[in-house]
Structure formats: C-alpha cells, structure tokens
Amino acid sequence: MKITLYIWRQDNAQAKGNMEKHALNGLNPDMSFLEMLDVLNEQIITAGGDPVEFDHDCREGICGQCGLFINGRAHGPLAATTTCQLHLRHFKDGDTIYVEPFRAAAFPVVKDLRIDRSAFDRIIQAGGYVSARTGDAPEANALPVPHRTAEQAFDAAACIGCGACVATCKNASAALFTAAKVSHLAMLPQGQPEREHRAQAMSAQMDEEGFGHCTQTGACEVECPQEISIAHIARMNYEFNRGAILKP
Amino acid sequence: MKLDAKIPEGPLAEKWGRYRAACRLVSPANKKKMSIIVVGTGLAGSAAAASLAEMGYQIKAFCFQDSPRRAHSVAAQGGVNAAKNYQNDGDNAYRMFYDTLKGGDFRSREANVYRLAECSAQLIDQAVAQGVPFAREYGGYLANRSFGGVQVKRTFYARGQTGQQLLLGAYSALSRQVAQGQVQLFARHEMLELVTVDGQARGIIARNLDTGKLERHAAHAVVLATGGYGKIYYLSTLAMGCNGSAIWRAYKKGAGFAAPSWTQIHPTCLPQSGSYQSKLTLMSESLRNDGRIWVPIRAHDQRPPNEIPEAERDYYLERRYPAFGNLAPRDIASRAAKERIDAGFGIGPQKNAVYLDFAHAIQEYGEGAIRERYGNLFRMYEKITGRNAYREPMMISPAAHFSMGGLWVDYELMTSLPGLFAIGECNFSDHGANRLGANSLLQACVDGYFILPNTISNFLAGQLTAPAIGPSHEAFAAAEQSVALQLGRLLNIQGQRTAGSYHKALGALLYDKCGVLRSREGLQQAIKDISALRADFWQNLKVPGATETVNSELEKAGRVADYLELAELMCRDALAREESCGAHFREEYQTGDGEALRRDEAFQYVPVWSYQGPDTPPELVEEPLLFETVSPTVRNYR
Numbered sequence: 001m002k003i004t005l006y007i008w009r010q011d012n013a014q015a016k017g018n019m020e021k022h023a024l025n026g027l028n029p030d031m032s033f034l035e036m037l038d039v040l041n042e043q044i045i046t047a048g049g050d051p052v053e054f055d056h057d058c059r060e061g062i063c064g065q066c067g068l069f070i071n072g073r074a075h076g077p078l079a080a081t082t083t084c085q086l087h088l089r090h091f092k093d094g095d096t097i098y099v100e101p102f103r104a105a106a107f108p109v110v111k112d113l114r115i116d117r118s119a120f121d122r123i124i125q126a127g128g129y130v131s132a133r134t135g136d137a138p139e140a141n142a143l144p145v146p147h148r149t150a151e152q153a154f155d156a157a158a159c160i161g162c163g164a165c166v167a168t169c170k171n172a173s174a175a176l177f178t179a180a181k182v183s184h185l186a187m188l189p190q191g192q193p194e195r196e197h198r199a200q201a202m203s204a205q206m207d208e209e210g211f212g213h214c215t216q217t218g219a220c221e222v223e224c225p226q227e228i229s230i231a232h233i234a235r236m237n238y239e240f241n242r243g244a245i246l247k248p
Numbered sequence: 249m250k251l252d253a254k255i256p257e258g259p260l261a262e263k264w265g266r267y268r269a270a271c272r273l274v275s276p277a278n279k280k281k282m283s284i285i286v287v288g289t290g291l292a293g294s295a296a297a298a299s300l301a302e303m304g305y306q307i308k309a310f311c312f313q314d315s316p317r318r319a320h321s322v323a324a325q326g327g328v329n330a331a332k333n334y335q336n337d338g339d340n341a342y343r344m345f346y347d348t349l350k351g352g353d354f355r356s357r358e359a360n361v362y363r364l365a366e367c368s369a370q371l372i373d374q375a376v377a378q379g380v381p382f383a384r385e386y387g388g389y390l391a392n393r394s395f396g397g398v399q400v401k402r403t404f405y406a407r408g409q410t411g412q413q414l415l416l417g418a419y420s421a422l423s424r425q426v427a428q429g430q431v432q433l434f435a436r437h438e439m440l441e442l443v444t445v446d447g448q449a450r451g452i453i454a455r456n457l458d459t460g461k462l463e464r465h466a467a468h469a470v471v472l473a474t475g476g477y478g479k480i481y482y483l484s485t486l487a488m489g490c491n492g493s494a495i496w497r498a499y500k501k502g503a504g505f506a507a508p509s510w511t512q513i514h515p516t517c518l519p520q521s522g523s524y525q526s527k528l529t530l531m532s533e534s535l536r537n538d539g540r541i542w543v544p545i546r547a548h549d550q551r552p553p554n555e556i557p558e559a560e561r562d563y564y565l566e567r568r569y570p571a572f573g574n575l576a577p578r579d580i581a582s583r584a585a586k587e588r589i590d591a592g593f594g595i596g597p598q599k600n601a602v603y604l605d606f607a608h609a610i611q612e613y614g615e616g617a618i619r620e621r622y623g624n625l626f627r628m629y630e631k632i633t634g635r636n637a638y639r640e641p642m643m644i645s646p647a648a649h650f651s652m653g654g655l656w657v658d659y660e661l662m663t664s665l666p667g668l669f670a671i672g673e674c675n676f677s678d679h680g681a682n683r684l685g686a687n688s689l690l691q692a693c694v695d696g697y698f699i700l701p702n703t704i705s706n707f708l709a710g711q712l713t714a715p716a717i718g719p720s721h722e723a724f725a726a727a728e729q730s731v732a733l734q735l736g737r738l739l740n741i742q743g744q745r746t747a748g749s750y751h752k753a754l755g756a757l758l759y760d761k762c763g764v765l766r767s768r769e770g771l772q773q774a775i776k777d778i779s780a781l782r783a784d785f786w787q788n789l790k791v792p793g794a795t796e797t798v799n800s801e802l803e804k805a806g807r808v809a810d811y812l813e814l815a816e817l818m819c820r821d822a823l824a825r826e827e828s829c830g831a832h833f834r835e836e837y838q839t840g841d842g843e844a845l846r847r848d849e850a851f852q853y854v855p856v857w858s859y860q861g862p863d864t865p866p867e868l869v870e871e872p873l874l875f876e877t878v879s880p881t882v883r884n885y886r
Contacts, residue, residue: 028522032632035524038748045746045792045801053798055314057487060529061628062412063318078631085631110458111798118435121315125427129420130379134299134697137370137377141334144388154381154406157413161317190379 001027001088004096005040007052013108013116019098029089033076034059034066036088054113059084061225064160067167068113069100074164074223082162082225102167106174106210119209120161120177126205127198128181130190143189156184158226165220165228171212176220178202179236180228186239196246199239249504249858251871254658255359260877261341264363267659268702272709279304282708285452285467287439287494289316291411291689292672293473294418295696301430302421303701305708308465309422309431310454312438312489312803317419320475320487321692324411325532325625326395327403328375328689330368335392339400341365346878348687351397351577352652352680353830353846354880355510355854357873359659364678364687367694372404374697378417382406393621394537395685397577397885403686408532408624414689418696437463438803439494440734441727442470442501442668449498449668450717453727455735457803460796462728464719468711469667469704472498472655473696476673478511480811480818481648481763482755485517485530491807492814495655495674503663504856504869506656506676508814509822512683512831513764514649515581518632519601523752528647529632531604532625533685536574538609538618539642541565541581543602547592553603553641564588572885579682579831579844580885582646586764587842589645596643605641646764648755650688652679652831653821656856656871660703661695664856667711669704671695676854681830735795738805743788747805750785754778754808754815762819767835771823775816782812817857817866824868827851848880 003024010017022040031039034056041051056066061082068083070076076086091097101109106119145153159180166174182199185191191198214233221230256263256270274282282305286297289311297309313319331344344365349356372390376382382404383391392401406413425431434454441453443466451466477492478484499505516535517528542561549556564584566573576584585602594600610618615638619626626637633643655663655670657677662669672692679687717723761774785808793799828837828844829851837845853870860866 028524030521030634031524032526035526038526039524041801042746042748045790046744048792050792051801053800057313057318057489058320058323059488059527060323061631062323062409063313063320063487064322065314065318080627081631085628087632087634089634114798116458117314121317121423121426121433121435124420125423129424130377131424132374132377132421133302134295134374134421134701137373140332140372140376141389143376145384146388147384147386150381150384150388153379154413157379157381157406157416158409160412161315184381185379188379188381190377 001029001093003027003036003091006096006098008100009052009112010109012111017109027088029087031088032059032084033070033086033088034084052113053111055115056084061085062160064162067102067162067164069102069167071098074102074168075225080225080227102163104166104172104211106172107163107166117163119211120163122209123174123178123202123205124181127194127201130185131194132190145188149187153184153187156180156228156232159228160226162225164223164225166211168219168223169212170217170219171215173214174206174211175214175233175236176224176228176230178206179232182236182239183232186235195239196243199236200243203240249664249856249867249869251504251656251664251856251869252658253357253871254660255357256659260358260362263359264366271702271706274705274709276304278712280306282306283308283467284469284471284704285465286310286471286473287452288319288473288475289422290319290321290473290475290672291415291418291692292696293319294415294422295693296471296473296671296700297431298418298421298425299697299701300704301425307425307431308434308467310434310437310439312436312457314436316422316433316435317416319415320490321415321689322412323487324689325408325530326534327393327405327410327686328371328414328693329395329402329686330372330404330690331365331402332369332372334390335401337400339402343400344368344402347398348678348684349680349878350883351684352682353883354680354875355829355873356678356680358875358877360677363699364691364694367698368690370698371690371693375414375417378420380406380413380417393534394575396533396536396575396581397572397684405534408534408622411689414693440497440731440806442498443723443727444501444665445717445721445723447502448666451719451724453724453731458798460799462731464724464728466717466719466724468708469669471669471671471700471704472674473672474674476651476654477814478648478651480755480815481758482751483520483525483528484648485514485528488526491810493807493810495670496810496814498655498663498665498668500859501665502859503665503668504656504858505817506854506856507653507821508818508857509762509825509832510652510681510830511648511818512578512650512652513582513646515578515585515646516604516644517647519596519598519643519645521598529628530649531629531642531644533578535604535622535625538621539574539604539606540608541574541602541604543588543593543595562593569885576885577682577684582764583833585646601643601645603641604644606637607641610638650683652676652681652683656854660706661700662703662707667707669700671700681832734806735802738789738802738809739791739795741786741789741791743790745788746790747801747808750781750789751808751811753781754811757781758815758818762822765833765835766822768823771819774819778812778816778819785809785812820866821855821857824855825851846882852880
C-alpha cells in the first residue's frame with residue numbers, strides 16, 4: 001500500500017506547530033497504524049531526520065497511552081477501537097491521512113503527537129477511590145453485589161483514561177472520564193461512604209484543570225474505545241446534585 | 249557473594265506467622281522520618297507505594313509511563329488465583345501451594361510459595377474493598393473459573409480485564425496517598441542507575457523523559473517493582489516500553505541475578521504475520537477453559553478449518569495429556585504446539601499457528617454465554633486479524649510472555665544488596681521454572697500489599713541511626729556522571745542502524761536459540777552471536793537528537809544496550825543448566841516420549857549470577873532448594 005501522511009510536528013508546548021508531509025510505500029494492510037509510524041520513523045532516522053514522537057505502550061488497546069487524532073477523529077475511523085488496534089486494512093491504497101495529537105487546553109503537547117494527560121491523574125486523586133487501607137478489608141463475600149450491578153459497575157470501570165472523550169468534545173470536557181469513575185464507585189456498596197464528597201470533589205478538580213463543561217452533545221460516547229455510555233454522565237450529575245444537598 | 253534465604257524456622261504453615269510475630273517494627277514517629285523509593289507503578293509498585301505510605305513512610309514513586317495506571321499489569325487478562333474455596337471443590341492454601349510448586353517444576357522455595365498461597369485469600373478481600381468489580385454469580389457472590397495446571401476453580405476475574413481492574417484498584421489507593429502528600433509521584437521518569445553507599449542501596453539516578461534532565465533521589469531503601477524482561481525477545485506479549493534496565497543496572501551494582509534463562513513462552517498468542525510487527529498480542533489462557541486446541545491430522549492440510557471433519561483433527565493436548573487436556577500448563581502447551589508446528593502440521597498463511605476452536609462450547613452454552621465470558625477477547629482478535637472467532641477457530645501461536653527469573657531475593661524480598669528490595673515480576677521468587685496462569689497478578693499484589701510492608705520495616709528498624717545521606721553525597725555525583733557518560737556515548741556513535749533494528753535481531757536470535765527449545769550447541773553459538781551483535785551495536789548504532797529533550801530513540805537505545813548484555817547471561821544460564829525443568833527445555837535432556845527430563849541430583853538449586861566486571865565472566869552461586877514438606881516428583885499432567 002501507498003499512504004501519504006500529514007503529521008503534526010511541534011517542538012514543545014510553547015512552540016508553534018505545523019503539518020509535515022511524508023510519503024510511505026510498500027505498506028502491508030495487516031500492519032497496525034502505529035507500526036506504520038514505526039516504519040516512518042525508521043525511514044526518517046536512516047535519512048538523518050528527527051523522528052516523530054508519539055504516545056504508545058501496550059499496543060493491545062488497554063493501557064490508554066496511545067491516542068491520535070486521525071483524519072479528524074479521535075483514534076481514527078473505527079468505533080470502539082484505540083489507535084494501536086487500528087490497522088491499515090481500514091484505509092485505501094493511495095489514501096492521504098492527517099495525524100494530529102489529542103487537543104485540549106488541559107492536555108498540553110509535550111512534543112509532536114505526545115501530550116501531557118496528568119490532569120486525569122489529578123482528577124482521580126481528588127476522590128476517585130474508596131478509602132480502604134491495606135488490611136482494612138472484610139471477607140470479600142460478606143457483601144453480595146447483584147450480578148447486574150457488578151456488570152454495570154464494570155462497564156464504567158472499563159475506562160482506559162486515553163482522553164479520546166476530551167479530544168473529540170467541542171468543549172474539551174472531561175465529563176465522560178470523570179463520570180465513569182464516579183458512576184463505577186456510586187453503584188457499588190464499597191463506594192457508598194464517600195459518595196457525597198466524591199462527585200463534588202472530582203468535578204471541582206475537573207474545572208480547575210481547565211476542562212470545559214458538558215453540553216450533552218454525546219460525541220464522547222461515539223469515540224470512546226471502551227464504549228462508555230453518556231448515561232454515566234447523567235448519573236454523575238445526579239450524584240453531584242445529591243452531594244450538594246446531602247453535604248457530607 | 250554469600251546467599252542467605254533467611255527462611256524462618258518452624259512448620260511450613262507457621263513460618264510467615266512466626267516471622268511477623270518476631271520481625272522488628274518502626275514507630276509511627278520514626279516512620280515519618282524515613283523515605284523509600286519505589287520504582288515502577290504496576291500492581292507490585294502501586295500496591296507497595298500505597299501500603300507503605302498508609303503506614304506513614306515518605307514515598308517517592310517512579311514510572312516511565314505518563315501515568316501510573318498504564319503500567320503493563322494493566323494488560324493481564326484472565327484472572328487472579330486465590331484459595332478461597334468458594335466453589336467447595338476442595339481447595340485450600342496447601343493445595344494451591346502444591347499446584348504452584350509443581351507447576352514451577354519444583355524449582356522454587358517451599359516457604360515462599362506457601363506464603364503466596366496463604367496470603368491469596370486476603371488479596372481478594374482487599375481488591376473487593378477497593379471497588380474492583382470482579383465477576384459475580386446471580387446470587388451476588390464472587391464467580392470463579394479454571395486456569396492451566398490445576399483441577400479446581402480458584403481464579404477470580406473481571407471479564408478479560410482482570411489486570412486492568414486490579415491495577416486501577418492499586419492506582420486509586422496510590423492516588424489517595426498522592427493527594428495526602430504521602431507519595432511524591434514521578435511519572436515519565438526512568439531509573440538509569442542505582443546509587444550505593446558502603447555496599448547499601450541509598451538512591452537512584454532518574455532521567456526526566458520530558459526534559460531529558462538527570463535527577464538524584466536519595467532514600468533509606470530502594471524498592472524495584474519494574475516488571476519482567478520478556479520484551480528481550482522483541483516480539484512478545486509485553487508493552488513496547490517494558491525493559492530490564494533497572495534490574496540489570498542493579499545487577500551490575502552487586503545484586504545477584506537468579507535464573508535469567510527461565511522465561512515463559514505463552515502458548516496462546518496471535519501468530520506473527522510480518523517483519524514490521526511490533527508485538528504478539530496475548531489471547532488469555534482463560535480461553536482454554538472452553539476452547540479446544542487442534543491441528544489437522546494430515547501435515548500441510550490446506551483446507552479451511554471448518555471444512556476439516558472431526559475425524560481428521562488432532563486435539564493433541566487432549567490426546568497427550570488426557571487428565572488436564574487443554575488446560576495443561578503453559579510450558580507444556582507451548583512445547584506441544586511447537587512440536588506440531590515444527591513437524592509440518594502448523595496452520596495459517598505462515599504455517600506457524602494452531603487452532604483454538606470454540607465451536608463445541610458455542611454449541612453447548614450458546615454464543616451469548618461465550619460472549620459474556622470472552623467478548624472483549626473475541627473483539628480484540630477480530631480487530632487485529634479481521635476474522636470472526638465465533639464463526640471459525642482462532643489461530644494462535646506461542647510467544648514470549650513472562651520472566652520467572654529476576655533479581656535474587658531472600659524470604660524478605662531483599663536482594664543480595666542490602667537496602668535494595670525487588671517485588672513482583674522483577675524478582676525470581678515464587679514461580680520456579682514455570683509460572684501458572686493467574687499467579688502473576690497474585691504475586692505482584694501479595695508482594696506489594698502484604699509482604700514488603702512487613703519485611704521492609706524489619707530492615708528499616710535497623711537503619712534509625714544510620715548516617716543521613718542526601719543527593720549531594722559523592723556517590724550520587726559519580727553515579728550521575730556515569731549515566732551522563734553512557735547517554736553521551738550512545739548519541740555519539742552516529743552509525744547506520746537504529747536501536748529497534750538491533751532489538752529485532754536480538755529477539756530473533758533468542759527465539760531461535762534460547763526460546764521454547766535450547767541445546768548446548770545452539771547456546772554456545774548464541775553467546776558468540778550476541779557478543780558480535782553487541783560489538784556492532786556500539787560501533788554502528790544511530791540515535792538521533794540530544795539528551796536534554798524528549799528522545800524516545802535514546803530511551804530505546806539504553807534499554808537495548810542492557811538487553812544485549814542480559815541476553816548473554818540468559819544463554820550462559822541456560823547452558824549451565826544441563827537438565828530440562830519447566831520452561832527451560834534442553835533438547836539433550838528429554839525422556840523417550842519427548843517430556844522434560846529433570847535432574848534433581850545435580851540441579852536442585854536456584855542459579856544466582858554475580859557480576860564480576862565488564863570483561864570477566866560472571867560467577868555462579870547456587871542456592872540449594874530444600875524440600876522439607878513435599879518430595880519433588882516427575883510432573884505428570886496425563
């Protein structure tokens with residue numbers, strides 16, 4: 001296959017970036033998108049150039065570190081798929097592809113396609129946990145959790161923290177990311193004692209980091225590789241209001 | 249190097265209790281004054297950092313990823329073992345201990361393995377308390393499934409994302425401590441050197457991967473939780489950044505390295521399809537609960553799988569190991585697959601795979617049930633291969649996965665270098681020569697939550713009057729200078745070949761000579777070839793860019809440089825062990841019907857290598873394995 005790439009190059013958060021054109025030949029349709037970038041970098045380095053920096057690690061769709069804006073879509077054209085799980089067979093021979101980083105004020109560019117998502121860590125630090133110290137735990141089966149509840153909690157807990165929801169949102173809102181954690185813990189009995197505080201604290205941190213507000217466009221749900229539903233945002237809003245009334 | 253495993257006296261089941269009753273403690277007032285560095289934030293590292301911080305120690309936690317939640321524990325799929333006996337199938341700590349010891353081919357310490365089984369139940373309690381959404385039965389109680397090498401159901405799971413959910417639990421506990429100021433978090437930092445003062449670990453040199461700047465960090469103890477080195481094979485189930493650099497640099501500073509050649513090749517991964525490939529994705533072993541493995545009965549059979557009638561299929565695991573069938577342990581399943589593939593029965597475009605078939609299970613339980621159990625795995629399979637495994641069997645192949653070997657540690661998880669601890673996959677301790685499925689998450693968690701917090705206090709209690717050592721100490725200056733020199737050296741070669749290309753070449757060499765099968769001749773050749781490759785690396789490497797900036801290529805080059813040295817030690821270790829045990833299969837030592845021939849009379853010990861300098865061969869020290877409770881038998885899964 002033959003692909004023409006326009007790739008975002010930017011030295012650091014302060015620098016002005018630009019798109020850079022690269023032509024690639026002899027690609028295999030079974031190659032993953034990131035393997036194509038490996039091939040590109042090998043080519044750039046051999047020619048004496050500066051390779052493209054991009055985020056990636058597990059390459060099996062679970063670590064959440066990869067994330068590219070491909071032809072204007074977070075993680076590219078496929079639904080429920082991270083960038084690392086996207087393969088060239090989903091493109092046509094001769095295609096031109098535009099590759100950019102996930103963009104949001106709260107996700108500054110580190111270099112090229114590499115971004116800083118530590119804002120997500122700080123949202124979790126604000127309350128995305130159950131305060132269970134090592135050694136505190138009662139017998140695991142002491143508290144039955146209905147199958148359905150456990151499965152619903154899992155659906156929310158499956159978030160990989162990639163930031164596609166933020167990148168695709170016109171407001172760069174982190175509502176889906178935050179709601180996934182709020183919702184996961186609000187549904188389980190273990191999450192009850194800190195329930196009122198959690199939604200309030202995490203929402204406040206979300207604002208402080210510079211993420212925008214949610215205006216319910218639903219774009220995040222469309223791009224989420226884990227198919228996390230915006231119903232969780234509704235639950236977060238409920239939890240937020242509930243917390244405001246029943247102040248801990 | 250003198251090794252003392254420090255196994256407590258007393259009957260097996262009482263050792264850990266006796267240790268805890270007698271070990272020294274650090275008072276709350278003194279804990280506040282003591283600092284600990286934890287490198288790595290996977291399950292072991294996050295669990296340890298969170299637990300130690302809760303106790304009141306000052307913690308600095310490091311990871312090379314951009315967030316602790318991305319450490320590769322996140323990718324573990326199938327589950328975590330615990331002897332809860334919720335299934336009423338006769339499980340208990342002793343049985344789990346025995347399964348693990350036997351699974352490891354009697355090449356691990358009884359006391360360590362028993363402790364792992366003993367602490368397993370508590371881990372499930374801990375994870376549930378954190379809000380980990382394990383699979384549940386309709387009555388609301390926890391569900392279990394089976395894994396390889398056992399005949400009970402003791403594996404707890406969260407769909408095919410158990411590692412992710414356990415890690416997010418540990419990460420949330422860690423995040424809580426970060427918020428409370430008990431943990432200082434250093435993401436995008438890579439440890440490049442261990443700093444020792446008077447033969448004791450007192451800190452690290454780390455590189456900030458976003459700025460390229462070198463930093464000095466001092467502490468009263470250093471904990472490595474840096475994971476396995478399976479990525480040394482390049483094509484593996486591991487993440488791209490997984491590396492052996494932290495443990496390798498600790499080895500060169502005096503920590504013993506145990507059994508480097510004990511690396512596990514996992515039987516159920518996606519086969520290689522091209523030279524551009526960067527990884528071989530794992531398809532969880534849990535699939536072998538319901539999937540049946542087969543190849544055509546005729547060699548070079550080209551028909552599509554669904555057109556091959558039942559009578560013309562060879563379910564070779566069920567044929568060779570009727571008692572365990574498709575749930576034979578990994579080393580055995582991988583060898584059996586390689587045997588069929590090498591004999592010309594492999595399937596797929598490259599003839600390098602075998603089938604894993606769900607047709608029977610779908611017929612028996614319905615597609616819905618299979619989707620609920622393994623839906624995400626089937627989806628992942630389709631994404632990568634473009635094929636639907638509900639309609640045709642999966643094609644799978646063995647791939648490098650786990651390293652049983654690692655830094656030698658005593659019962660307290662301290663390496664042979666005082667003040668340096670190693671937990672999780674980066675130590676060698678509990679799995680012997682072959683790890684059982686779903687024991688890896690367990691070991692990482694148990695080391696981090698339950699063992700290290702006791703044993704590190706026992707060490708730190710003796711450090712209250714030790715002289716304060718800060719980052720201005722000359723040992724830090726010297727270590728920083730040596731790191732800077734190496735980085736400069738890598739950048740200045742300016743040859744023709746990228747670090748990635750050396751890594752691929754090394755991986756291919758190791759798969760061939762030090763993979764599923766090993767031989768004297770092959771290993772001797774490999775040692776020569778690795779040495780030649782290493783020489784070429786230092787002559788002809790090309791690293792673009794500079795040190796004081798983001799530079800992924802420089803990071804890779806440093807890791808490959810270490811892999812090129814570790815690979816040689818792996819081969820030396822495999823060569824010295826003239827027997828077959830677990831994942832280490834020497835072609836010269838097999839029974840008439842192709843099973844592993846263990847030689848307890850000569851090799852019932854853990855091999856521990858001690859670094860002697862760049863131009864001197866390492867010294868081999870033996871830690872004899874004493875079996876007081878069980879007597880090693882020939883592993884039989886028939």
